[in-house]
Amino acid sequence: MPVNLLEDDVQSQSGADEKEYHWTLNFGPQHPATHTTLRLVLDLDGERIVKATPHIGYLHSGFEKLGEHLTFNQYVTIVDRKNYISPPMNEVAWHNAVEKLLDIELTPRCKYIRVIIGELARISDHLLCTGAAALDLGAFTAFLYAFNTRELIYDVYEQMSGYRFHPGYTRVGGVLYDFDEKVFQRIDRVVQHMPKVLKDMEKLLFRNKIFLDRMRGVGVLTKEMATDFSCTGPIARASGVTYDLRKDQPYLAYPDLEFQVPYATEGDCYARFQVRMEEMVQSVEIIRQAVKNIPGGPANVAIAEKYPLPDKATAYNSMEGLIQHFELIMPNRGPDSPVDEVYAAIESPNGELGYYLVSDGSQVSWRTRTRPPSFIHFSVFPHIIKDHLIADIVAVLGSLNIIAAELDR
Amino acid sequence: MTENDAETLPPVVGQLKDRFGSAISTVSTFRDNVRVLVDRSRLADLLAMLKAESGFGLLAELGGVDYLGYPGRDREFRFEVHYVLLNQETHERVIIKVGVDADDPVLPSAVPIWRGADWMEREIFDMYGIRFQGHPDLRRILMPDEFTAFPLRKDYPLRGRGERHNFPRITREQS
Numbered sequence: 192m193p194v195n196l197l198e199d200d201v202q203s204q205s206g207a208d209e210k211e212y213h214w215t216l217n218f219g220p221q222h223p224a225t226h227t228t229l230r231l232v233l234d235l236d237g238e239r240i241v242k243a244t245p246h247i248g249y250l251h252s253g254f255e256k257l258g259e260h261l262t263f264n265q266y267v268t269i270v271d272r273k274n275y276i277s278p279p280m281n282e283v284a285w286h287n288a289v290e291k292l293l294d295i296e297l298t299p300r301c302k303y304i305r306v307i308i309g310e311l312a313r314i315s316d317h318l319l320c321t322g323a324a325a326l327d328l329g330a331f332t333a334f335l336y337a338f339n340t341r342e343l344i345y346d347v348y349e350q351m352s353g354y355r356f357h358p359g360y361t362r363v364g365g366v367l368y369d370f371d372e373k374v375f376q377r378i379d380r381v382v383q384h385m386p387k388v389l390k391d392m393e394k395l396l397f398r399n400k401i402f403l404d405r406m407r408g409v410g411v412l413t414k415e416m417a418t419d420f421s422c423t424g425p426i427a428r429a430s431g432v433t434y435d436l437r438k439d440q441p442y443l444a445y446p447d448l449e450f451q452v453p454y455a456t457e458g459d460c461y462a463r464f465q466v467r468m469e470e471m472v473q474s475v476e477i478i479r480q481a482v483k484n485i486p487g488g489p490a491n492v493a494i495a496e497k498y499p500l501p502d503k504a505t506a507y508n509s510m511e512g513l514i515q516h517f518e519l520i521m522p523n524r525g526p527d528s529p530v531d532e533v534y535a536a537i538e539s540p541n542g543e544l545g546y547y548l549v550s551d552g553s554q555v556s557w558r559t560r561t562r563p564p565s566f567i568h569f570s571v572f573p574h575i576i577k578d579h580l581i582a583d584i585v586a587v588l589g590s591l592n593i594i595a596a597e598l599d600r
Numbered sequence: 601m602t603e604n605d606a607e608t609l610p611p612v613v614g615q616l617k618d619r620f621g622s623a624i625s626t627v628s629t630f631r632d633n634v635r636v637l638v639d640r641s642r643l644a645d646l647l648a649m650l651k652a653e654s655g656f657g658l659l660a661e662l663g664g665v666d667y668l669g670y671p672g673r674d675r676e677f678r679f680e681v682h683y684v685l686l687n688q689e690t691h692e693r694v695i696i697k698v699g700v701d702a703d704d705p706v707l708p709s710a711v712p713i714w715r716g717a718d719w720m721e722r723e724i725f726d727m728y729g730i731r732f733q734g735h736p737d738l739r740r741i742l743m744p745d746e747f748t749a750f751p752l753r754k755d756y757p758l759r760g761r762g763e764r765h766n767f768p769r770i771t772r773e774q775s
Contacts, residue, residue: 248742253758255727256751260758291631418688421659421716434688530672531630534661534684534695545661547682551671560663562684570719599742 227595251599258559271357277312282361288535288546299486302444316540324589364499365491406461410587424542430458436538460590565597644708656685662720668754678702709734727752
């Protein structure tokens with residue numbers, strides 16, 4: 192009976208108006224556009240997102256628990272794997288906290304070395320983030336330009352430490368090896384290459400209508416929201432918070448170096464993208480200055496300080512060095528740390544990366560709490576994605592730069 | 601932890617002492633950290649005051665610590681939760697610490713004050729089993745829902761207790 196069917200249709204349609212009916216869609220855990228394992232459960236009204244519920248923890252492997260069982264020097268390998276896009280910055284953050292706990296003042300050369308590897312990591316992180324954001328919105332060429340350039344940075348890592356991906360380069364009171372001439376040559380290649388890459392990416396993206404339409408006005412995070420949600424780093428700076436630990440609570444060699452803190456006020460995906468692009472320009476400038484002004488002298492604090500591992504030449508060629516090496520490496524030995532706790536943070540590519548260390552007097556921390564920027568930024572996501580379309584998820588996720596290993600730890 | 605002279609402490613500590621008096625049990629400094637140990641009953645008021653009046657607008661970090669078996673520990677509480685607050689105008693930081701009872705680990709939630717506390721409190725609940733009263737959605741965040749233990753407690757072994765093998769398995773027929 193076709194007439195009745197039609198009436199039924201009309202009735203059911205009017206019924207739908209009275210009671211809201213939402214689709215549920217699982218986005219992830221392994222979606223090609225999320226780059227990492229995270230699952231979003233979406234409540235949809237058509238294509239409009241009514242509610243997004245993130246489920247995380249797929250990569251959780253208890254890094255903080257491991258921190259209670261590894262010594263200050265050993266844990267640097269775990270730290271590397273937290274944010275695998277910019278490992279040296281995590282190392283700098285970790286040993287920054289340890290050295291604050293042990294009250295070690297680094298040598299001037301080491302401060303500059305750490306600034307250089309940190310800023311290289313920042314460029315590497317931002318290159319991948321902006322490149323991948325472009326890739327997700329269809330701009331494949333820009334991604335290749337960005338990704339190719341990261342190879343040059345890996346070359347620096349390889350030359351300085353022997354490892355391309357997870358350098359594990361910092362040590363308590365210093366670094367694994369001092370920079371040699373070849374490292375500076377490779378850094379120089381990065382510095383010379385970067386301006387052209389950034390210009391190319393700008394040309395490819397900044398007047399690309401598809402890119403602009405999908406980024407502008409999407410995922411707006413207001414200044415008040417950014418502070419309320421504990422956001423830091425480029426995400427907060429794109430919303431008008433100009434806070435930057437490098438300027439406002441200077442550490443390492445940053446007080447000696449001249450640079451600007453870029454910020455925007457729109458708070459949308461495009462603003463976050465622009466802030467990251469400009470930060471890369473500033474980072475190149477910082478590296479150029481740091482390489483030019485790097486002081487001479489030792490890279491590690493003297494072994495008389497009792498904490499730093501002596502380098503190989505000292506350990507094999509002097510009695511003092513050998514004893515010191517043994518004292519640090521043998522189980523149940525090693526210097527004491529104060530029975531106290533400390534919080535220390537630095538400005539990582541994604542924002543404030545802090546460690547809350549509780550020490551019980553041994554070489555292993557009692558509690559290693561990481562303040563992970565990605566975790567905090569992802570908690571904003573359900574709020575800023577509301578009332579957007581499914582297609583916008585990709586743009587917002589890309590601009591928040593979620594690293595699942597740091598999210599889950 | 602050493603009790604320092606009043607001159608070396610930032611003015612906000614004086615304000616807190618005036619307002620909350622006996623609820624503040626210890627004020628200590630170490631390196632550049634200033635720690636204020638506050639009683640649980642006044643925690644929410646103290647955090648709200650710091651945000652509204654003293655300009656500590658950013659909850660930079662929120663985490664828990666288990667002190668079971670910690671050397672020289674004579675305080676009554678097994679757990680402590682720390683709130684690292686940042687004043688973005690003056691660049692000051694202050695760490696608020698609060699002790700949590702082992703038998704009934706409950707704290708007032710900071711979500712009404714900072715929405716950023718939402719996930720960080722869920723993580724503390726997940727890892728230590730500390731419950732936050734007034735939290736809008738206190739669920740496990742990193743561990744699966746079927747997990748019953750609290751893995752960052754000191755009496756939980758590094759290699760686990762084999763929980764993973766006891767999780768219910770869903771076969772293709774059941775799904």
